[in-house]
Amino acid sequence: MTDLYFDFLCPYAWRGVEMAHALRGCGETFRLRHFSLVQGNHPDNNAPDTKGSGEVRWWLTDQPLGAEGGKGSMKYQRPSLSAFLAARAAYRQGEEKSWAFTLALFRLHHEDGRELDETAFQDAAEHAGLDLAGWQKDRQDEAALRRELREDLEASAALGVFGTPTFVLGSGDAAYFKFEKLTRDPHEAQNLWSLFTGTLHSEAQVATVRRPVPRKG
């Protein structure tokens, strides 16, 4: 079982979730978990006195859902929190529905260029074949959904997650994994997953593989 931390805001998390979905057809198991980029990058959590310590002062789950007039990260806070809670509610209809909702919402946002707004949540819920009335009812259970989300945010903070997608393997090995080309092909996904897990399991204890960005011009 691999934990897959993602944020709906992130196009690379989308690629990671698509890869994981292709791998599910080959017997791999993944648990969808949430990490908040807005929280991770929030200035209050990156103050000079705590930077790198993993201490969290600003929690996404402490923020109001309907806050208006925010600037900067606030403009992302609302859709990101709303999207997480909508996905939590979808999960109450089972793991398959949770995957279907997650994939549908990722595709609406990153493939079709839709905003992460209430209309997109509704469309994702329809695409996923959710029991819509049940889903809306579960969304009202906001305090419990926030508590569940908080558990993921706490777990990811303890792990030092800094970006998405981050995969935490059954062995405990964990890494952020950014790749450019989306694949839904099970064979390609398996090759990529073998390289990733092989790298993490290597006795050499690989810490980082990172391409430089060539200078322009």
Added chain:
Amino acid sequence: MTDLYFDFLCPYAWRGVEMAHALRGCGETFRLRHFSLVQGNHPDNNAPDTKGSGEVRWWLTDQPLGAEGGKGSMKYQRPSLSAFLAARAAYRQGEEKSWAFTLALFRLHHEDGRELDETAFQDAAEHAGLDLAGWQKDRQDEAALRRELREDLEASAALGVFGTPTFVLGSGDAAYFKFEKLTRDPHEAQNLWSLFTGTLHSEAQVATVRRPVPRKG
């Protein structure tokens, strides 16, 4: 042919050079090239107006060898420049001597805890079996050695190299590669190299694999 950018200051570059050396016994070929961490991290090259552009304002090769009383990065500048130039002079005795000198100096510094100073350069030259008189004579050709070093620094800046070791494969794929466990075992080195090159050559266009650092306590 793979270009291997390294800085003697960096313990992970040492691991990369040891791995490459083990792979040379299996038919892989590497060209030893220099990247300066002091230059890469220098504030003048990371000013807000140029950060990320790859523009270099402070070149290691423009610095005096014997500058005294430096603070901060200056304290590293001298051994790093001197070490590069000493290695360039060793290269004039051929590729094998160049490898022998490079490995010897890395081991003296990172394995034996020696300073990167003139005594270490001398000991490395001896360990490497250099023609010592010829080496000292070549070191006097400082202007030419600086020009050669500058070529590597310019090439690495164009590639966007930010840390060492960075490997640039024959395919043009390049990445920083940090791993914790040093190996001199050819079989282990080959496994690790296969994972690294496989990851870089993957159709998915992998940009980053990076382990998070768990929160303490």
